[in-house]
Amino acid sequence: MNQELNTGNTKIMNRFDVTSRLIAKLKHEEAVIGGIGNTNFDLWAAGHRPQNFYMLGSMGLAFPIALGVALAQPDRRVFALEGDGSLLMQLGALSTIAAMKPKNLTMIVMDNGIYQITGAQPTPAAGVADIVAIAIGSGLASSAWAADEEDFERLVDDAMAATAPSLIAVRIDDKPGVGTTRRDPVQIRERFMHGLGVRQPL
Numbered sequence: 001m002n003q004e005l006n007t008g009n010t011k012i013m014n015r016f017d018v019t020s021r022l023i024a025k026l027k028h029e030e031a032v033i034g035g036i037g038n039t040n041f042d043l044w045a046a047g048h049r050p051q052n053f054y055m056l057g058s059m060g061l062a063f064p065i066a067l068g069v070a071l072a073q074p075d076r077r078v079f080a081l082e083g084d085g086s087l088l089m090q091l092g093a094l095s096t097i098a099a100m101k102p103k104n105l106t107m108i109v110m111d112n113g114i115y116q117i118t119g120a121q122p123t124p125a126a127g128v129a130d131i132v133a134i135a136i137g138s139g140l141a142s143s144a145w146a147a148d149e150e151d152f153e154r155l156v157d158d159a160m161a162a163t164a165p166s167l168i169a170v171r172i173d174d175k176p177g178v179g180t181t182r183r184d185p186v187q188i189r190e191r192f193m194h195g196l197g198v199r200q201p202l
């Protein structure tokens with residue numbers, strides 16, 4: 001078995017802490033796409049930025065949206081955050097991204113093994129599905145489990161200089177998101193497009 005796969009030695013981290021560590025590393029107006037629910041709640045709480053986009057309502061769309069941003073703005077680094085349950089609902093995104101090869105896209109999967117926000121039902125990642133194995137099998141060779149917080153930061157540093165799409169999987173606890181994003185889709189979209197320099201403020 002590939003040594004990057006989850007052998008059970010990965011530390012269980014916390015989504016808000018890990019998201020805060022990512023945000024602290026951003027210095028060049030990198031785009032960050034949060035997925036439905038907890039990933040975008042913790043992105044909001046970790047530090048709202050005009051280059052943050054908060055997906056509302058549909059599971060599994062953080063990576064497809066981030067792919068579009070990465071292709072449209074190849075000189076900007078793009079990070080996307082998604083829960084394991086949401087990613088498993090939209091797995092085709094991984095092989096599409098592998099085929100499109102955006103140099104500037106990094107996907108971060110927050111794997112708690114549950115659909116936390118709808119009542120903590122177990123996802124297949126709790127038992128049979130290894131997110132990194134799936135990503136590597138989808139063609140994303142630069143995919144790894146973060147062993148602990150320091151390793152996560154090292155993987156983010158590597159991603160900043162990467163020339164191929166990369167995926168970082170993080171085993172997290174069962175805590176809900178810390179904040180709550182303001183649910184105003186038009187404002188979220190307009191603010192993000194302004195943050196990316198493609199729209200004037202409303």
Ligand SMILES: Cc1ncc(C[n+]2csc(CCOP(=O)(O)OP(=O)(O)O)c2C)c(N)n1
Pocket residue numbers: 036037038039057058059082083084085086087112114115116117118123
């Ligand atoms: C297509 C679709 N199916 C179901 C839902 C209901 N739903 C919203 S969030 C969620 C669970 C998300 O789980 P995960 O991505 O693992 O994130 P977590 O809540 O564990 O942070 C579900 C089932 C939805 N919003 N969209």
